[in-house]
Amino acid sequence: MSETTLNxxxxxxxxxxxxxxxxxxxDGEFRPLHQINPLRLDWIAGLAKLPGADVLDVGCGGGILAESMARRGARVLGIDLSTKPLKVAQLHALETGVENLSYREVAVEQLASERPASFDVVTCMEMLEHVPEPASVVRACAQLVKPGGRVFFSTLNRNPKAFLFAIVGAEHVLGLLPKGTHEYARFIKPSELARYGRDAGLEIDQMKGMEYNPLTRRYWLSARTDVNYLLACRRPA
Incomplete structure (x- = not known):
């Protein structure tokens, strides 16, 4: 990706x-994010020390994860390229009085050139499947984390079951997400994401799947990575 091209x-x-x-x-369009956030947060907190840590949330959107990590004692910077969600995130943080939380409209690649090796923890959740060059984002995340630091990703697998569950089921049948939220061609296989991470100099630490029961409306983490999955990486010290 050239320096002038925005990913x-x-x-x-x-x-x-x-x-x-x-x-x-x-209870709105982002209900699934609210429901899975405690799972994501506890998983991250179980692998990385959040209190006092410098944390970057890439593709933070309206700030659900960023704000919850700040509440756990981290100093959090959330970045995104969508102006309106960032303004919503900033306003919500002001209204709720969350400290040690800031937001910036900047590309992760640009921030990586400005502040390499600046963060103890970097998170990039439900974002890679929405960008043209996910490997570029992974490289930038690897550059931004300090040696010995952790990088966390989550995205969607690319296979018939993921298409059925994440697009047909979640968007068209159950109405969990707005129609058109996802594009199947941009889903990423775990092997591909792991390769992006290794190519960026990261060590692959742990992979978890996230499952959903539409009858009980319950999410949980498991070993099944065939639809939603999370990947924890570490930058060697």
């Missing part, structure tokens, strides 16, 4: 921008 899809940015005002409605 973002304008249609994706606009799509989330139009829904920005609904970000903090736990």
């Amino acid at each position: 973002a899809d304008p249609q994706e940015l606009a799509k989330f921008g139009e829904l920005a005002h609904r970000w903090w409605d736990p």
Whole structure:
């Protein structure tokens, strides 16, 4: 990717921008994010020390994960390229009085050139499947984390089951997500994401799947990575 090319899809940015005002409605379009956030947060906190840590949340959107990590005692910077969700995140942080939390509209690649090896923890959740060059984002995350630090990703596997569950089921049948939220061709196989991480100099630490029961409306982490999955990496010290 050239320095002048932005690794973002304008249609994706606009799509989330139009829904920005609904970000903090736990019963709205982003309900799944609210429901899975405790799982993501506890998983991250179980592998990385959050209190007192410098944390970067890449593709932070309206700030659900960023704000929850700040509440756990981390100093958090959330970045995104969609203006409206960032404004919603900033406003919500002001309204709730969360400390040690700031936001910035900047590309992760640009921030990596400005502040290499600056963060103890870097998170990039539900974002890689929305950008043209996910490997570029992974490289930038690897550059931003300090030696010995942790990088966390989550995304969607690319296979028929993921298409059925994440697009047909979640968007069209159950209405868990707005139609058009995901594009199947941009889903990423775990082997591909692990390769991106290794190519960026990261060590692959742990992989978890995330499952959902539509009858009980319950999410949980498991060993099954065939739909949603999370990947923990470490930058060698």
